[in-house]
Amino acid sequence: MEILFQQIVSGLATGGIYGSLALALVMIYQATDVVNYAQGEMAMFSTYLAWTMLNAGLPYWLTFFATLAIAFVGGLVIERVIIRPVENAPILTIVIVCIGLLVILNSVAGWIYSYIQKPFPSPFPERPIKIGNVVFGAHDLGAIGVTLVVLAFLYVFFRFTTLGLAMRAAAQNPSSSRLCGIRVGWMLALGWGLAAMVGAVAGMMVAPKVFLDPNMMAGILIYAFASATLGGFTSPGGAVVGGLIVGVFENIVGTYIPFIGTELKLTVALALILIVLVVKPSGLFGRAAVHRV
């Protein structure tokens, strides 16, 4: 029973991270109909920048927020400089541009920082926290907390601020938004900036668990895809819930079904993507796209 609880909490912690990255994917997908395959590498690169700052002796939380700021500007610049010119191109062109971005970020990180794994610190105490008979990792609980704070921040931003409202409007109906005076191009760029920020949080929260290396987000990105598919690519809340479900599911399956273990966990995520796409393509919370013809 204790093992089950531990697995669930640790599943929620990684699930929150998958959910955050899935949320970043969904934010961009909703605004631009683009699946940003480079989302994971952008997060990885941000985490390396954080590592550089930490190595230079900056305190953790200062580094944390500085990294968010850099990731935000980075995402904004990537949209303006790299995505904007192909904005109206066929979807495959944009996919290829995103994959190109993925490969470039991955290689540049490897070139600057080498492919040797590096430890990345957690801001939370190393001593496990004991509740009743069950022992939880402090980082797991902390990561859940950080994820919740990020979600609350995004919810308040999109729900209650005029800028958040304008961003939602620009994503839904660009031509009407222009007639309201909303500069749609900038709203999309802001969306990329925010998504990059959310990704950076995911990167910094997952790095202490998987170690920092240029390929660390490859697996996480697949889990994020599974999460977004499960929750529905049209539902930001669904992406997060999908992440939590995937995280817990993965842990429980890995623990209780012996032949899966840790080696086949990723396969579970891929199988999940397939099953959802076959059974309910819009996901648990997504809306099926309806077109009048």
Next chain:
Amino acid sequence: MALLKVERLEAQYGWIKVLHGLDFAVEEGGITTILGANGAGKTTTLRAVCGMVKTSGAITFDGRRIDGTSTETLVRLGIAHVPEGRGTFVNLTVEENLRLGAYARRERANLAADFARVYQYFPVLNERRRQLAGTLSGGEQQMLAVARALMLRPRLLLLDEPSLGLAPMVVREIFRIVRTINKEERVSVLLVEQNALMALNLADHAYLIETGQVVRSAPAAELQKDDAIRRAYLGY
């Protein structure tokens, strides 16, 4: 004095020229209507004024050349466009739609008063303010579109076929409110319509266009009496 003056306006979609040198004006505080059959270029004319299609010719608003200016900037000058098809944000609430209408306003102090004002014009929107705009009926969405434009506190209101697909009673209601807005708040109006009867009743000046050219320009009252116009556009 003319608030909006359009000279030699030409517009094209790809290779196809839609407007062939249009001249018209909207007087300060006036209501001007542009009448014409399907495909005459009415919608394109409004889109051209708002910088939504590539154009040549001169467009002057309040004494200042605005051709080539971006749509987003024109909104900030006080030009509100109620587009064909209403442009509703269907997945946002009625209230959020109205907030977006005021997005480009510099002066934001009296926002509450403006909400009260448009709810007074359109009480049904007040009842439905927490509902998703996509759940409104066609007539309610048209009211929402006009209300959204009013939230800008515009100087010039461009209306694209507000009667399209609506019941006659709803159309009369909307036209009545447009007249009130024009009289009480001195908002100038440029109305594009297929329903020539309603449009001529409301407007003080009318232009007839055919295949992208003005074929007749006259006070609305005069056109109403004209036999040829009556037969061609009013059907009696």
